[in-house]
Amino acid sequence: MKIVPIQEFDLKREVDYGTPEQNATVKQIVRDIKVEGDAALLRYTEKYDRTALSSEQLRVTPEELKAAYERVEPSFVKAITAAASNIRSFHMRQKRNSWMDMQPDGSILGQIIRPLKRVGVYVPGGKAAYPSSVLMNVIPAQVAGVPEIVMVTPPGTNGKEGIDPYILVAAAEAGVNEIYRVGGAQAIAALAYGTESIAPVDKICGPGNIYVALAKREVYGAVDIDSIAGPSEIVVLADESADPAYVAADLLSQAEHDEMASAILVTPSQAFAEATSVEVARQLALLPRRDIAGASIENYGAIIVVESIEEGISVVNRLAPEHLEIVVEDPMSYVGSIENAGAIFLGPYSSEPVGDYFAGPNHIIPTNGTARFSSPVDVDDFIKKSSMIYYSKEALLQNGAMIMELARHEGLEGHARAIEVRLEKEGRVNNGQ
Amino acid sequence: MKIVPIQEFDLKREVDYGTPEQNATVKQIVRDIKVEGDAALLRYTEKYDRTALSSEQLRVTPEELKAAYERVEPSFVKAITAAASNIRSFHMRQKRNSWMDMQPDGSILGQIIRPLKRVGVYVPGGKAAYPSSVLMNVIPAQVAGVPEIVMVTPPGTNGKEGIDPYILVAAAEAGVNEIYRVGGAQAIAALAYGTESIAPVDKICGPGNIYVALAKREVYGAVDIDSIAGPSEIVVLADESADPAYVAADLLSQAEHDEMASAILVTPSQAFAEATSVEVARQLALLPRRDIAGASIENYGAIIVVESIEEGISVVNRLAPEHLEIVVEDPMSYVGSIENAGAIFLGPYSSEPVGDYFAGPNHIIPTNGTARFSSPVDVDDFIKKSSMIYYSKEALLQNGAMIMELARHEGLEGHARAIEVRLEKEGRVNNGQ
Numbered sequence: 106m107k108i109v110p111i112q113e114f115d116l117k118r119e120v121d122y123g124t125p126e127q128n129a130t131v132k133q134i135v136r137d138i139k140v141e142g143d144a145a146l147l148r149y150t151e152k153y154d155r156t157a158l159s160s161e162q163l164r165v166t167p168e169e170l171k172a173a174y175e176r177v178e179p180s181f182v183k184a185i186t187a188a189a190s191n192i193r194s195f196h197m198r199q200k201r202n203s204w205m206d207m208q209p210d211g212s213i214l215g216q217i218i219r220p221l222k223r224v225g226v227y228v229p230g231g232k233a234a235y236p237s238s239v240l241m242n243v244i245p246a247q248v249a250g251v252p253e254i255v256m257v258t259p260p261g262t263n264g265k266e267g268i269d270p271y272i273l274v275a276a277a278e279a280g281v282n283e284i285y286r287v288g289g290a291q292a293i294a295a296l297a298y299g300t301e302s303i304a305p306v307d308k309i310c311g312p313g314n315i316y317v318a319l320a321k322r323e324v325y326g327a328v329d330i331d332s333i334a335g336p337s338e339i340v341v342l343a344d345e346s347a348d349p350a351y352v353a354a355d356l357l358s359q360a361e362h363d364e365m366a367s368a369i370l371v372t373p374s375q376a377f378a379e380a381t382s383v384e385v386a387r388q389l390a391l392l393p394r395r396d397i398a399g400a401s402i403e404n405y406g407a408i409i410v411v412e413s414i415e416e417g418i419s420v421v422n423r424l425a426p427e428h429l430e431i432v433v434e435d436p437m438s439y440v441g442s443i444e445n446a447g448a449i450f451l452g453p454y455s456s457e458p459v460g461d462y463f464a465g466p467n468h469i470i471p472t473n474g475t476a477r478f479s480s481p482v483d484v485d486d487f488i489k490k491s492s493m494i495y496y497s498k499e500a501l502l503q504n505g506a507m508i509m510e511l512a513r514h515e516g517l518e519g520h521a522r523a524i525e526v527r528l529e530k531e532g533r534v535n536n537g538q
Numbered sequence: 539m540k541i542v543p544i545q546e547f548d549l550k551r552e553v554d555y556g557t558p559e560q561n562a563t564v565k566q567i568v569r570d571i572k573v574e575g576d577a578a579l580l581r582y583t584e585k586y587d588r589t590a591l592s593s594e595q596l597r598v599t600p601e602e603l604k605a606a607y608e609r610v611e612p613s614f615v616k617a618i619t620a621a622a623s624n625i626r627s628f629h630m631r632q633k634r635n636s637w638m639d640m641q642p643d644g645s646i647l648g649q650i651i652r653p654l655k656r657v658g659v660y661v662p663g664g665k666a667a668y669p670s671s672v673l674m675n676v677i678p679a680q681v682a683g684v685p686e687i688v689m690v691t692p693p694g695t696n697g698k699e700g701i702d703p704y705i706l707v708a709a710a711e712a713g714v715n716e717i718y719r720v721g722g723a724q725a726i727a728a729l730a731y732g733t734e735s736i737a738p739v740d741k742i743c744g745p746g747n748i749y750v751a752l753a754k755r756e757v758y759g760a761v762d763i764d765s766i767a768g769p770s771e772i773v774v775l776a777d778e779s780a781d782p783a784y785v786a787a788d789l790l791s792q793a794e795h796d797e798m799a800s801a802i803l804v805t806p807s808q809a810f811a812e813a814t815s816v817e818v819a820r821q822l823a824l825l826p827r828r829d830i831a832g833a834s835i836e837n838y839g840a841i842i843v844v845e846s847i848e849e850g851i852s853v854v855n856r857l858a859p860e861h862l863e864i865v866v867e868d869p870m871s872y873v874g875s876i877e878n879a880g881a882i883f884l885g886p887y888s889s890e891p892v893g894d895y896f897a898g899p900n901h902i903i904p905t906n907g908t909a910r911f912s913s914p915v916d917v918d919d920f921i922k923k924s925s926m927i928y929y930s931k932e933a934l935l936q937n938g939a940m941i942m943e944l945a946r947h948e949g950l951e952g953h954a955r956a957i958e959v960r961l962e963k964e965g966r967v968n969n970g971q
Contacts, residue, residue: 184940188944216899217876222910237944357955392952393951440926444655448926449927451926453960459934461953463944464647464929476922477655478740478762478922480923480924483923491914492899492900493873493899494892495885496883496887496889498886501892510614511614511617511896517795518827519825522821526783526787
């Protein structure tokens, strides 16, 4: 792993907006589903997933869900159940109440907080079918109180293998029981506009390939969508108190995701930098995904030696990484200085996979430097707020003239008159004060 | 105003994505500002705002801000100060604390809530320069704790009149003192990428014309942006206990905004429908903006007579209006049934302009049916969250095997090894349990 002097690193990588052909294909699919409903949905499922289904076969049956449990190891069920419980506990802490503020004049102002009514979660097929992502998308919605959570996922390779049973178990543990075997842009369009078999949703979330990403962008506005994730990143800020073997393993766990993933070590110690570089090389050679991890380390990995932890923190804040590990003496003393990081892992035992799978916080975290202004997925992503104004007669009489002043200044006489008609009827005339 | 039977109304109107020429112009401007900085900013300001400025003249001086107070009426200052105070009080109620959850095994999980560091607010020039919008954009950011709030607004007509003093007073009352006299797509690009004179921001908000909207879309990703507002809407749900003159005035106050604005009355009473229709016609004839309001009422206005209040509520929930007034006996008893509405005004004295200008809740509210899944602007729009994980050694020893199980199931051996290297060093070996 390269040790490089401090310089203008940038974690931002190009966002894939698809080719013109991909965009045209997606637009056509979305249009067809919108117009033709199930007919188009079944046609595209046969075309792209090579699976012939009837409308009645789209939905996964309770029997299939139950049968999935018999196809997975008990140790997996134990682990996914424990993870789901932790994730649920953490997200429960984020729940908020509607509130009202009673004014002395009898007026009531407030904010009503409600869950979205129906949410769709996309789960990719094949090797990208991650049970952990099912939990991370579904549980926040469920904790928010969303009454209808629906999942879509491709029907399986050539319709033979069916849906991955691990995905079905994760869905069941997370509390989803409405699952449709459709994928790709056609599944996104079906969730957005509805078909005879699938009722439309208010929001669509979950990862997918470029067609899924383009389809989400295409239907945005008709429904809400989550943000589209870029390649994953980690920055480790460590000093000589850290174990180079631990840090190297954490850097590699990020690098193995994807050739575009980025793993960066920031340290004030040249000796630690060198020791970690050696460890990365040693461990990399033993990794099954060494080709991917190696490309990531080569192209987007770096060790930056800084003058001090404080300088390291300013590098971190500039990079605004998705994941940050702070592995120094007394890591908590630096947390207050971290302005930009999606998730912060503190101390030697908070390895990133602890958060990816198990501890409770969400693993869907802003990438590509966007932690500067955005946040990990949480319960807030599945609620909506309504303002509430109950104005008393006394409040209107008291403040009406000021409201009219502001409206008239903006040239909106109709606004002023909506107040004036009330003041007049209540026996007062606007006296300009 | 047309009385129509219940049918498939839809408040959605076409979103303006601009012409290809407008898109090309905006892309060129953004590119030039990004590359040339101030030089391009000054050039475009001269070209589009017909105002020749030097870099030193871009920023509004403290003297200008002070002088603005002498150019506005004391009654305006009084009203805007009172409005700012109410808006601040309401938004203060939305502030949230970072939190930590201490686990029995010594682990600490939490969510760190921080304000964005620097926010830019766009304020249009000319007739669309609304002091109330300055308050509604700036105050939530200020309450969130954003340390740097910067405003941009066109330099004025031909550079002669300068910036509207009412806007400057509103900015000062809201607490902004960094103001630049630039507008259009060039101002948005300067906020997003920075120039020699204007430091880049993390988020851009505020209304503007099509060029401003397209520029915000263009820079999104480099910075966050607010949502782009559609035409304004009101739905009034009223029964015979309401005053037709009040309801008509409220409908017209919405209609006068814009020919695309929509005003809809939903009522179970044919008599009330007819009385309100007559009142709308009477009051419309007296309105200065009767051409605009008349076109809005004609094209996007309607009175829908329903069987019952309950049926009316289902119409409301389907329309998901930006503004909803409930003017019936005991309006509070229906609030729990309102699933979709951006702002809810209850009772005869809660005329929409009360909320537009004064009461405290934000007047930037989701339009075009998006109240189904989005919310009025509030303090949450100016914060970001970071997850925090401090895992104890005990927790890792206890849970490590389950984390490895989940990682290995997903084919991410590097993730498993990041845990395993720690378990091994701590004198334990993964025993598969």
